[in-house]
Amino acid sequence: MVLGIIGLFFAFALVSYIIMEAVRMSSDKPMYPNTTHYDFSPVGLHGSEVFREARCTSCHRAVRGGTNMGLDLDGIGSKRSMEYLESFLRDPEATYQTRTLDHGPAPKEAAYVAKLPEADRKAIATFLSELRADQGSGAARLPVGERSSFVDGMVKMWAPEGWKTEYTDIREEARVNAENERKHDANAK
Numbered sequence: 001m002v003l004g005i006i007g008l009f010f011a012f013a014l015v016s017y018i019i020m021e022a023v024r025m026s027s028d029k030p031m032y033p034n035t036t037h038y039d040f041s042p043v044g045l046h047g048s049e050v051f052r053e054a055r056c057t058s059c060h061r062a063v064r065g066g067t068n069m070g071l072d073l074d075g076i077g078s079k080r081s082m083e084y085l086e087s088f089l090r091d092p093e094a095t096y097q098t099r100t101l102d103h104g105p106a107p108k109e110a111a112y113v114a115k116l117p118e119a120d121r122k123a124i125a126t127f128l129s130e131l132r133a134d135q136g137s138g139a140a141r142l143p144v145g146e147r148s149s150f151v152d153g154m155v156k157m158w159a160p161e162g163w164k165t166e167y168t169d170i171r172e173e174a175r176v177n178a179e180n181e182r183k184h185d186a187n188a189k
């Protein structure tokens with residue numbers, strides 16, 4: 001009886017899986033919208049090879065390859081500057097300003113990264129800086145360009161008095177950036 005119920009569950013799971021895969025394969029729309037993209041320069045392309053040869057993919061995911069052990073690096077070029085990336089690869093803990101898990105001094109597993117030849121680290125940094133993400137997506141530094149009344153309300157309610165004198169409002173940068181991109185697109189047409 002119990003075995004029968006368990007068997008039924010398995011049969012149900014299997015049938016659901018087959019139906020899901022069939023729907024997925026017959027649909028030409030991607031299941032999830034793709035918010036990261038890349039357009040490599042020759043140096044960036046070379047960097048992608050160095051990235052793979054240096055076994056970064058044993059911990060990181062980038063450009064449809066690698067694992068999820070470390071951070072997903074797709075889109076990182078929209079979050080971190082070239083200077084940051086070079087500096088992190090050379091001197092991870094000083095750049096993070098705290099202890100790291102895997103990068104950082106031996107015997108940490110990714111300690112070897114800081115010892116790679118400088119030309120390799122530079123090529124990798126260029127490659128990483130060319131992994132871009134759409135503004136407003138999870139991998140991007142900037143939020144969407146449009147003003148949200150919900151966020152405005154939350155800021156009004158929770159932000160400390162006078163925060164604008166101490167912090168910059170990243171939404172302002174996001175708005176200007178989105179506007180520039182629109183202008184750029186309009187000119188390209």
Ligand code: HEC
Pocket residue numbers: 051054055056057058059060069070071076080085088089099100101102103104109110113124128
């Ligand atoms: C043993 C696993 C491992 C390997 C190998 C590894 N990483 Fe990492 N990486 C991590 C982890 C974990 C972090 C998060 C920081 C930390 O705690 O070390 C990280 C962080 C980073 C960051 C910082 C991201 C940010 O936003 O600050 C970059 C860039 C990076 N890795 C690039 C590389 C490159 C390039 C290589 C290959 C040359 C590499 N990693 C090899 C595990 C690894």
